[in-house]
Amino acid sequence: MSDHERVHAAFSRPAPDLARRLIGALLVHQVPGEAEPRAGRIVETEAYLASGDPGSHSWRGQTPRNASMFARGGVAYVYRIYGLHHCFNVVSGPGGSGQAVLVRALEPLTGLEAMARDRGGHVERLLCSGPGRIVQALGLGPEHDGAPLTGGPLRVQLGEPLPLQRLTVGRRIGLGRGEDMALRFCLRGSPWLSRPG
Template identity: 50%
Template sequence: MTTLDFDRPVEDVARQLIGATLRVEGVGGLIVETEAYDGEDPASHSFSGPTPRNKAMFGPPGHAYVYRSYGIHWCFNLVCREAGHGAGVLIRALEPLWGLDVMRERRGGLADRLLCAGPGRLCQALGIDGSHDGLPLDAPPFQLESATADVVVVEGPRIGITRAREVPWRFGLAGSRYLSRGFATAVSVRNSG
């Protein structure tokens, strides 16, 4: 069950998710990297309005938005703000803690550090696909719990996009070896659990 408040600014939710735990049917770990995307953000899928692909982003907060990137990899987002706004947090990486054997099998024996380092790898390791799109995050198969302790969060520009790359809405757990990519010019911020 989630104790997180998704009905607030997406960058606040993205920062707050660092150190939270995520499991899908018991498989998961500690969220170590996120990116925020707002409805008024030209890099967001929701910037041009609702479509059949992004309709979950315009639904109620606290639901999943799952889409296929470049027709290859699934990506998992948590819908934020009020319904109709179109904001979400992309889960970019997590530290695998539960169901490691399942993740290793799904990822073809990849090193543990790389099992969930990147949105596509994360979805494959956790078994997330299009069937999860629109599902509530506070019910099975999801188990999402807020961080239980303070963590040091680093922030910097988002990666893998062509528009609004300078927006510092990528957040990571300081010192984590499970990030998809390091932070070149990071700023450290305290995050209460």
């Protein structure tokens, strides 16, 4: 298996597996014209399943809005929520399955000045502690929907998987349906979470 195939295989796993695997990975965006990339360590995720998940955008099948969610794992799914904010997801699973992982919180690492500027001067603790804040801080938008994440200016860099004892697993947040499913994964003890893990 080539390096390229290995990378794609890592993102082609089921959403709950990828959601666990993404904890500790880096999310990096090299914004055009900026010398330093904006990057953070992923500390909180939520999995959205291919079937049997009423909280998932794929619940009723493919639409123009959720089309990227049905791509092969390893691309971005970016959508608007409440008409105000955008959320960033990593598509998972094989093509056509409709799975994704919402990135809920990052520990900001580089590009902090640019992040703070785009977040309206918020303190470091609040730069990336929530899905809408991540998109603002990293300079993302609807134009990144469907973008590949395995290389290029927007990418997810996987490191070694963290041991399970370093993670917490709980219910997803803010859903009317499917909130009771234990599909939220957090880095245990992280001060950067959107809510306590």
